[in-house]
Amino acid sequence: MTTTLxxxxxxxxxQKATLVTxxxxxxxxxxxxxxxxxxxxxxxxxxxxxxxxxxxxxxxxNLQGSVAYGQYDFTHANYQPHFYTAxxxxxxxxxxxxxxxxxxxxxxxxxxxxxxxxxxxxxxxxGDDLAGMPPPVLEFSCYGDFQFKKVPVVIRNYSYDQTGQExxxxxxxxxxxxxxxxxxxxxxxNYTPGKxxxxxxxxxxxxxxxxKSGKGFI
Numbered sequence: 001m002t003t004t005l006x007x008x009x010x011x012x013x014x015q016k017a018t019l020v021t022x023x024x025x026x027x028x029x030x031x032x033x034x035x036x037x038x039x040x041x042x043x044x045x046x047x048x049x050x051x052x053x054x055x056x057x058x059x060x061x062n063l064q065g066s067v068a069y070g071q072y073d074f075t076h077a078n079y080q081p082h083f084y085t086a087x088x089x090x091x092x093x094x095x096x097x098x099x100x101x102x103x104x105x106x107x108x109x110x111x112x113x114x115x116x117x118x119x120x121x122x123x124x125x126x127g128d129d130l131a132g133m134p135p136p137v138l139e140f141s142c143y144g145d146f147q148f149k150k151v152p153v154v155i156r157n158y159s160y161d162q163t164g165q166e167x168x169x170x171x172x173x174x175x176x177x178x179x180x181x182x183x184x185x186x187x188x189x190n191y192t193p194g195k196x197x198x199x200x201x202x203x204x205x206x207x208x209x210x211x212k213s214g215k216g217f218i
Contacts (some may be wrong), residue, residue, distance in 0.1 A: 013114035013128075017094070018058055019153075019185070020045055020052025021119075027051060027195070029123055029130045039173050040118060042111025052138065053112050056105070058184075060095035063141070090218055091138065092153065096160075098181040106171045109181055116158050118183070137190050145212040152216045153187035160184075189218065209213045 023046075028032050032052060033040050043051045069082040123133040133152065142148045142209035160183025168176040200217065204210045212215040 010097075014170045015142065015144055016175075017055040017140070017148075018140055019054060019055075019094075019140050019187075020050045021136055022152075023049055023140055025050070025136050026130070026133075027132055029136075030118060037173070039107065039111040039114045039171070039175075042087045042107050044155050048084040050116065051173070053115060055094075055096055056108070057097045058142065062093040064093075076207060089191075091156075091186065091188045092148075094181055094185045094187070096185065100169050100177050100179050103170075103172065106169050106177050107173070109177045110173060110175055113160070113177070113181075116155070120155050120158070138187070139216070146208060148218060149211060150216045151212045151218055154190045156182065156186045156188055158185045163166075173210075189193075189216075191217070 019044070021027070030040065030051070034044070035041060038162070043053060045054070047050055066088045068085045068088060070085050072081050072083065076078060098109045098112065100109050119138070121137050122135055123130040125131060137152050137154055140151045140153045142150055143149070160181055162178055166178035166180050168178055170176055195215075199215060200210065205217055
């Protein structure tokens with residue numbers, strides 16, 4: 001999803017941030033995702049192939065990357081040398097805003113809230129045929145090729161504020177939501193060992209091949 005942004009004499013298409021399930025995700029693990037009585041149906045994307053959110057306002061992004069080094073402890077030495085051990089997975093904090101000035105926006109806000117609660121739980125219970133299935137790996141995209149393109153992530157935590165100071169409006173689901181919602185979603189990149197071993201080279205990463213191809217490396 002794109003919107004036109006004009007500035008400094010140039011126009012460009014701003015690509016909306018998305019956080020969605022992968023195309024092969026088994027939606028049957030979430031019963032009733034297509035039920036008209038549940039707000040989760042508001043999160044349907046791509047001809048019912050996916051569930052997820054298209055952020056109506058692009059979120060603020062905080063990307064954290066870190067490198068781990070060990071240390072050689074030399075006796076009677078003022079300076080200790082370090083050795084590389086690993087580069088940690090990047091953590092991304094998304095600060096989001098939602099508004100509910102129309103019924104459609106109110107429904108979408110409620111769907112997003114219910115999506116966060118649902119997509120962060122595993123299948124469990126005697127009546128669940130898929131019991132044991134963990135929360136899914138999602139795909140995060142924003143701003144095009146050399147930013148974030150189909151980056152595989154898992155949600156580690158989320159938070160949003162309902163202060164009670166905002167007006168509340170009705171939705172189509174016998175529920176009220178605030179006219180303004182703000183919060184955060186913390187995600188961390190998640191790559192399978194096999195994919196990293198078979199597809200990653202530093203050369204392909206540096207020249208952008210692994211980023212622009214939609215393989216999700218950042």
